[in-house]
Amino acid sequence: MRAIRSKSSLRCDHGQRRQRIVESLLAEVFLGRLKAGQHLVTQELAERFGVSHTPVREALISLAGIGVVDLLPNRGAVVRSITPRGAREICQVRRALECEAVRRACGRIDPADLRAISTEIRGLVAARRPFPGRVVEKARSLDSRLHDLIAGSCGNAFLASELERLKILFRAFRDAAWEHDGALNGFARVAEEAREHLAIVDALSEGDRRQASRVMSRHILAGARYWSRVLRGGARTSAAPENGHGKLNGRNPSR
């Protein structure tokens, strides 16, 4: 049975299956294909991914560690509800940490990196007409790069890893919002975001911690407001109320 599987296929993803499954499931949650409250059945997932149930289970444990699913003893995993309230809560935490990071990064970032990213942001704003799809993609990538630069330069590796974790949870809302919104308000938001990014970069360039923290705070809150507005205006709420019938009582979460 194992001989049937080609050796090369085993070699190439040995030790990576759990991670691959984690990423696939994350993507599905973020794309809304797996809705909040949905019961994740080990065996189904195993068949779908073409592996046995053990790595699936381990992937679910990892996801529970990240906070994407809840693990109920002897009953399996359910996708954690992403309520508007939960989104707000995550944004608040992220705001606190991003502000801390940007304060600490002040004066530590290589000015050349700042200039480079500043140039790119300006270029993005200037050239956003011809290829709208690409522009959105580029905007995401720039946002990610700026935040990574700050996290990486804040001199606190633990803080950086926490921000990375939050970014994963964050993408859930961002991508869901983009999907709902399409190109409706997206451009306005891209432009707004670019302005916020420039303000952050400027504050960093001048070494003004207080200002950097302030504009970062505004940036996170503006993003949160935009996403929440789009999602509320959209067709669905991304929350699943049907698991509220009192049975999944909080055995203390296994993480």
Add this chain to the structure above:
Amino acid sequence: MRAIRSKSSLRCDHGQRRQRIVESLLAEVFLGRLKAGQHLVTQELAERFGVSHTPVREALISLAGIGVVDLLPNRGAVVRSITPRGAREICQVRRALECEAVRRACGRIDPADLRAISTEIRGLVAARRPFPGRVVEKARSLDSRLHDLIAGSCGNAFLASELERLKILFRAFRDAAWEHDGALNGFARVAEEAREHLAIVDALSEGDRRQASRVMSRHILAGARYWSRVLRGGARTSAAPENGHGKLNGRNPSR
């Protein structure tokens, strides 16, 4: 083979073994029995806990999610080094989040709870002579209760769960510090801590967010300074330099 094991022991914790192992390992890390850099071997742990290696693997994945161990692909788990730098980093993150929490908790906490905890703190300070051991224990419990009260009242469940996670990591330093310090500077710190706690409670009672955040920040930093001082002054550094020659050979048995 399985018939030898008594059925009752199997039945009583089925579905909880992973959790039990996680907690045991956490306790051992915190008590210093498992030192930073130490290699955790699946099979040994399985034998020690009387289970197979699957739940042990899953427990290690959970611990990696918390951040207590590092999972190296194909090489297993090692207890994450607790360097002075890492401790400082965690403290910085915790400070940011505790300040955020206390700001949000301002005006939301039941005044009766505040009065009760305030009374207990004063009682602790007054009565700290007769039973020194008990006093330290009580001080820990009070600290924990105050922070839990704030986290639980900040109106942000996600923030509360993040703080809970940090508290777990935190205990590593705190308990290590207590162990080193014994009763040397402990009483001074207990008294100091009590004053800080009272300041926090007072600020909360008055609904002064800015002040609450300020004293909370000072409280966290003072604790960090105390622990770092004790650990530096103590006999060992709580980091394991002996595996620094790049090999990480797991020859030393894990006990």
Add this chain to the structure above:
DNA sequence: CCACCCAGGATTCTACAGAATCCAGTGGCG
């Protein structure tokens, strides 16, 4: 209404394959 039973699924156990490390023996070089 309560006790019992059954199906579905979660958890754990056992066995085995792949990968990394370790160690001794060998040969080259100063």
Add this chain to the structure above:
DNA sequence: CGCCACTGGATTCTGTAGAATCCTGGGTGG
């Protein structure tokens, strides 16, 4: 002659699969 790099096998550990065991929830009959 002694020391170091390299190589081959042996060992140990991790990762995966399939089977066995156990738990939960719902249905059924008294």
